Amino acid sequence: MTEWVKITIDGKSYSAPRGRYLLEVCEELGIYVPNFCYYYKLPPQAACRMCLVRIENIRKLQTACTVRVQDGMVVTTNSDEIIGARQGMVDFILANHPLDCPMCDKGGECELQYMSLTYGNLFGRYMETKEHRDEYQLSPFIWLDPQRCILCYRCIRVCDEWVGDHALGVLGRGAHSEIIGNKRDGTLECENCGNCVEVCPVGALTSANFRFRARPWDIEDTITTCTYCADGCQLKLSVRDGKVVRAWAKDMTGINMEFLCLKGRYGNEFVNSPDRVHAPLIRRQGRLEQASWDEAIGLVASRLKEITATHGAESIACLGSPRLTNEVLYVLNKFARDVIGTPWISHIAEHDWRPLFNMLTAPLATQNDIRSGKKTLLLIGGNPPEYNPLTAYSLRYAVRENGSRLIIVNARPLLRLPEESEFFHIRPGSEPALLLALLDESQLNLVAEITNLSVERLGALRRALEESEDLVVLIGPEVSGAALEAAGALGARWATERRRVRLLPLMRFNNSLGALDMGLTGDLPAPEDIGAHIKALYLVGVDPIRTYGDRWREALARAEFVVVHELFTTETAEYAHVVLPAMSFAEIDGTFTNNAGQVQRVRRALESGGERRPDWVILRLVAKGMGVEMDVRGSAMAMLKDLAERVPGYEGITYEQIDAEGAVQTHRALVKEVSWNDLLDRLNAQVAALDRNRDMLTEPPALGTGLFERGTLIEHVPLMAQAFGWDGSRSRDDR
Amino acid sequence: MAVLNVIKAIAKGLALTAKHIPQNRITIQYPDEPVLIERRFRGLHILNLDENGKEKCVGCYLCAIACPADAIYIEAAEDPRPYEERIGVDRRYAKVYNIDYGKCIFCGYCEEACPEDAITMGPDFELAWERREDMILTKDQLLASNRKISPRLKLIP
Ligand code: SF4
Ligand code: SF4
Ligand code: SF4
Ligand code: SF4
Ligand code: SF4
Ligand code: FES
Numbered sequence: 001m002t003e004w005v006k007i008t009i010d011g012k013s014y015s016a017p018r019g020r021y022l023l024e025v026c027e028e029l030g031i032y033v034p035n036f037c038y039y040y041k042l043p044p045q046a047a048c049r050m051c052l053v054r055i056e057n058i059r060k061l062q063t064a065c066t067v068r069v070q071d072g073m074v075v076t077t078n079s080d081e082i083i084g085a086r087q088g089m090v091d092f093i094l095a096n097h098p099l100d101c102p103m104c105d106k107g108g109e110c111e112l113q114y115m116s117l118t119y120g121n122l123f124g125r126y127m128e129t130k131e132h133r134d135e136y137q138l139s140p141f142i143w144l145d146p147q148r149c150i151l152c153y154r155c156i157r158v159c160d161e162w163v164g165d166h167a168l169g170v171l172g173r174g175a176h177s178e179i180i181g182n183k184r185d186g187t188l189e190c191e192n193c194g195n196c197v198e199v200c201p202v203g204a205l206t207s208a209n210f211r212f213r214a215r216p217w218d219i220e221d222t223i224t225t226c227t228y229c230a231d232g233c234q235l236k237l238s239v240r241d242g243k244v245v246r247a248w249a250k251d252m253t254g255i256n257m258e259f260l261c262l263k264g265r266y267g268n269e270f271v272n273s274p275d276r277v278h279a280p281l282i283r284r285q286g287r288l289e290q291a292s293w294d295e296a297i298g299l300v301a302s303r304l305k306e307i308t309a310t311h312g313a314e315s316i317a318c319l320g321s322p323r324l325t326n327e328v329l330y331v332l333n334k335f336a337r338d339v340i341g342t343p344w345i346s347h348i349a350e351h352d353w354r355p356l357f358n359m360l361t362a363p364l365a366t367q368n369d370i371r372s373g374k375k376t377l378l379l380i381g382g383n384p385p386e387y388n389p390l391t392a393y394s395l396r397y398a399v400r401e402n403g404s405r406l407i408i409v410n411a412r413p414l415l416r417l418p419e420e421s422e423f424f425h426i427r428p429g430s431e432p433a434l435l436l437a438l439l440d441e442s443q444l445n446l447v448a449e450i451t452n453l454s455v456e457r458l459g460a461l462r463r464a465l466e467e468s469e470d471l472v473v474l475i476g477p478e479v480s481g482a483a484l485e486a487a488g489a490l491g492a493r494w495a496t497e498r499r500r501v502r503l504l505p506l507m508r509f510n511n512s513l514g515a516l517d518m519g520l521t522g523d524l525p526a527p528e529d530i531g532a533h534i535k536a537l538y539l540v541g542v543d544p545i546r547t548y549g550d551r552w553r554e555a556l557a558r559a560e561f562v563v564v565h566e567l568f569t570t571e572t573a574e575y576a577h578v579v580l581p582a583m584s585f586a587e588i589d590g591t592f593t594n595n596a597g598q599v600q601r602v603r604r605a606l607e608s609g610g611e612r613r614p615d616w617v618i619l620r621l622v623a624k625g626m627g628v629e630m631d632v633r634g635s636a637m638a639m640l641k642d643l644a645e646r647v648p649g650y651e652g653i654t655y656e657q658i659d660a661e662g663a664v665q666t667h668r669a670l671v672k673e674v675s676w677n678d679l680l681d682r683l684n685a686q687v688a689a690l691d692r693n694r695d696m697l698t699e700p701p702a703l704g705t706g707l708f709e710r711g712t713l714i715e716h717v718p719l720m721a722q723a724f725g726w727d728g729s730r731s732r733d734d735r
Numbered sequence: 736m737a738v739l740n741v742i743k744a745i746a747k748g749l750a751l752t753a754k755h756i757p758q759n760r761i762t763i764q765y766p767d768e769p770v771l772i773e774r775r776f777r778g779l780h781i782l783n784l785d786e787n788g789k790e791k792c793v794g795c796y797l798c799a800i801a802c803p804a805d806a807i808y809i810e811a812a813e814d815p816r817p818y819e820e821r822i823g824v825d826r827r828y829a830k831v832y833n834i835d836y837g838k839c840i841f842c843g844y845c846e847e848a849c850p851e852d853a854i855t856m857g858p859d860f861e862l863a864w865e866r867r868e869d870m871i872l873t874k875d876q877l878l879a880s881n882r883k884i885s886p887r888l889k890l891i892p
Binding site for chain 1: 793794795796797799800808810811812813825826827850851
């Protein structure tokens with residue numbers, strides 16, 4: 001329980017929670033105390049001394065960012081003495097600081113500019129010459145200008161606490177201190193998330209993609225949702241002159257607070273790429289040639305009708321991308337099922353998550369669920385720092401701030417998760433056996449043999465769950481089939497009146513769950529089916545060759561007709577008969593559903609050039625060409641309304657609600673009655689088939705396994721291509 | 736009587752004309768003769784160079800934000816070469832610097848905003864173009880090194 005104490009600030013009395021930092025209390029009361037090194041939810045540093053206040057009965061001025069509130073404290077935050085002290089501090093910070101803001105990338109949004117203007121002297125009082133140090137590149141993404149650094153250590157603390165990379169340090173002492181990277185030559189080898197740049201109050205750390213490209217006053221920010229992983233960070237896309245110039249968080253309101261990962265921060269400039277398809281393309285004499293929309297739509301509609309007439313509607317397969325908005329996927333599903341009339345409607349996925357949702361017995365866990373309150377967090381498989389960076393951030397936060405218990409079950413040790421976590425090292429591929437141990441205590445001996453964990457360790461794991469009051473289970477893509485159903489059933493097994501259980505599937509794509517919810521749940525055609533009973537493919541934003549490999553190359557070549565909606569001429573597009581230019585996530589409105597089932601908005605940040613159209617408009621036009629008027633309304637907002645009426649779990653979700661709440665969680669129907677015998681039979685069969693002799697893996701997955709991976713979108717980001725040496729030719733090492 | 740009045744009026748007018756004939760002419764015979772321009776006249780901008788011919792503009796965008804007509808368009812870039820080799824005085828310079836004279840109102844705010852004395856208002860007043868596109872002058876056209884002051888103007892010393 002918080003204990004409230006009486007304090008007096010500037011002659012007025014207030015009550016404040018005992019033990020809170022004075023600076024935070026002042027801030028909440030609306031009394032501004034200038035500060036540099038203080039940062040929300042970072043350990044205090046007391047490096048800048050900007051926050052000096054007078055506390056009665058203490059001889060010297062005190063730093064408000066480190067003093068904890070006590071009963072009867074009498075504080076002065078503004079007096080001649082304090083004004084003088086602040087002026088002295090600004091002078092001191094500026095002692096070696098160049099006074100060339102016009103040259104500096106931070107100018108216009110610099111905390112030091114603000115402090116100097118508000119609390120500094122008009123003229124500096126130091127006579128010494130300034131020490132000059134050159135700017136240099138810490139990594140392909142990050143620059144450091146040591147001269148502008150005010151040594152607030154925010155960057156170091158953020159890297160240690162938020163990112164867990166411990167990649168920055170400080171070299172030297174006193175006035176000669178300098179921030180340096182973790183490599184021998186002082187540069188950085190890290191995940192390049194850029195969070196250090198985001199929190200740097202001055203122009204010391206800057207991002208390579210944004211440097212010099214714009215000033216804060218001539219960009220327009222749009223808050224939207226990240227188009228990479230399923231965690232669904234909120235980001236601000238800054239647009240200058242029709243081009244995306246940066247992405248940043250800088251806003252505590254999103255589910256990601258102020259965190260972004262490498263992809264979310266530096267991966268958005270594919271939108272600007274000159275390689276984007278800008279007009280419809282039709283294959284003529286083997287070559288893709290530019291055509292008019294009427295011609296392209298006419299061709300698609302007539303070929304689809306022909307194929308339906310000769311081979312039946314079931315010979316057409318539609319595939320969507322889990323990166324598309326819910327609205328587009330909803331229309332695509334309708335298009336496939338109602339207009340074409342085929343059951344072959346599915347989406348490209350790295351993993352089949354359907355069993356989990358068919359057997360869901362516990363609600364999905366949001367990032368906030370992970371971060372708030374003390375809990376037990378059980379991570380089975382997966383590699384959040386690489387594939388779900390926000391989840392990794394939330395796990396670190398939970399352990400650090402709340403002392404939550406993190407239990408990691410994995411075939412490899414994972415990097416960048418808290419040292420305090422408990423690690424259960426299992427045999428690769430034995431995750432299903434572990435789930436068996438969680439559901440059925442009588443099988444521990446068998447499970448011990450398969451997982452290479454002792455029966456005692458398995459007992460300890462079960463005990464940890466028994467002791468927990470609030471349990472979140474994070475499920476990685478190593479868990480599949482019946483084991484995934486078993487994971488879904490963990491709620492029914494472990495939830496009691498005293499114990500809440502929630503689940504978080506570590507899905508891969510920004511709208512993986514949306515694609516399932518919108519009904520793209522048919523089976524994926526096998527490559528052999530194509531040319532056999534599947535004659536035509538309608539692909540919306542997918543590149544099966546990239547995702548599933550060369551077997552699809554021949555399959556596509558066998559198809560009679562292939563249509564793709566694409567941003568780029570992918571390898572699959574090279575087999576297409578018609579390529580229709582689509583708009584990217586930055587150019588349309590819509591919603592994404594993250595892995596916790598939270599619906600968040602995607603907002604149009606800029607105009608799309610060329611003749612591109614949103615996918616749903618294209619689908620409607622094709623339907624019209626085929627003589628069917630689709631019952632789809634003309635705006636993304638209206639479509640959400642329709643969708644919210646028809647898709648289970650989305651009832652009543654509107655833009656207003658999302659705008660007000662940031663993220664709205666869908667209501668998933670939970671399975672009430674689990675038929676345990678059937679489930680255990682299936683799970684036992686799966687476990688019996690596991691390979692019990694696989695060698696243990698002791699090496700952690702390398703830094704960048706997921707983060708530095710090449711993909712259809714990210715390979716068109718110039719900075720990424722440059723940093724990772726991707727050339728024009730495509731590699732498919734990132735399946 | 737009326738006739739007499741008319742003649743009187745004509746004579747008066749002619750006398751005035753005759754009085755002015757020997758006096759100085761003030762109509763300037765532009766373009767045959769140069770126009771005198773005040774030093775503080777605000778005409779076509781000049782982008783200045785330092786004593787070694789390096790561009791002074793660092794691409795800070797301050798003129799662009801000061802401009803009430805939104806006439807200035809800048810793209811800043813980085814030139815990491817040493818001073819001797821690079822384009823500008825600093826490693827940061829304006830790769831693109833355009834002024835749209837279809838918008839500019841010659842207020843001089845840009846000049847006042849510039850922290851580097853890189854942009855000044857020049858004396859050129861001949862602002863006629865045949866096409867709208869031509870009214871956007873690029874950095875090359877604005878740089879002091881590429882500018883010839885029109886022979887049809889003379890600065891008042
Ligand atoms: S860090 Fe801030 S104060 Fe320092 S030069 Fe840059 S803009 Fe100016
Ligand atoms: S980019 Fe991220 S990982 Fe690298 S030093 Fe900065 S905060 Fe740390
Ligand atoms: S680089 Fe920036 S964040 Fe890091 S210590 Fe210096 S001023 Fe602070
Ligand atoms: S963690 Fe995921 S959602 Fe967040 S920025 Fe990275 S890729 Fe995007
Ligand atoms: S003179 Fe005035 S209107 Fe013209 S460019 Fe400068 S600031 Fe803009
Ligand atoms: S904010 Fe308190 S010392 Fe920096």
